[in-house]
Amino acid sequence: MKKPVLIAVVGPTASGKTSRAIELALQYQTEIVSFDSRQCYQEMKIGVARPSEAELQSVAHHFISTHSIHQPISAGQFPAIAWPVIQSILEKKEFIIAVGGSGLFLKVLLDGIDPLPSDPHVRAEWEQNWKDSGIEYLQNALQRADPAYFSQVDIDNPHRLLRALEVITLTGKKFSELRTQNKQTLPFEVRYEYLSPDKEILHQRIDERVECMMDMGLLEEAEKLLPYRHLQPLNTVGYKELFEFKDGLHTLTEAIDLIKMHTRQYAKRQITWFNKEVKNQ
16 A cells, blocks of 8 residues: 655744645645644744745645643654654645755654663753853853754753753764664655755845844734743844843844844854755655
């Protein structure tokens, strides 16, 4: 019996993944499963480029605005949440469209998660280093210990840095080499559609998107979320810079320029990740 097919639409932010995923879902008369680590949060809309209401109504989407920032979803939790939905779609459809910019969420969904060690005392030591010396300390430590994982991970996410350093400390091995060494058997074929615009075009799209977000009310959205800035989901490009503007660290123009710059840097990390992951398939 022929296996169903999961088409994973991947690529950097502003590469057109949302519209392409909808095109494919309409073509194959199926549903979309999002593996975006931010669009799942109800409180975050403009700053995460959530699909519009018209787009959401055109095709069934899963994991868009389904959770709260007060109960964040980790990559490790995502497969347990997503698999029941995927299985229900497989019962009635020959194709599934998966789309998102969070490569790690897609990787753990398709490859599974190896049981890696943990130790609260080691974790506490690294957390103390973070509190004493800042996130740059964690970034530098991980870059020295595991350059491969450093090139892929969201280096502005302290929780992922802490987890990697915890495992490296406990095992003496690189985190990038320990993860998902034994891939799970999937009940579907995986096909990738990798959207990768030219650098100049992508940067222009990013700049235009940021300006559009500001026009749509990103500053007002960030102001409403300011009391919750300590929550992990809000450690996100677009919000952090506007929080700093509210602190008086930047002018609004400077904050917008920083959002554009940091988004370009994030897109570069996404490209590095997907170049490696897609080419290895």
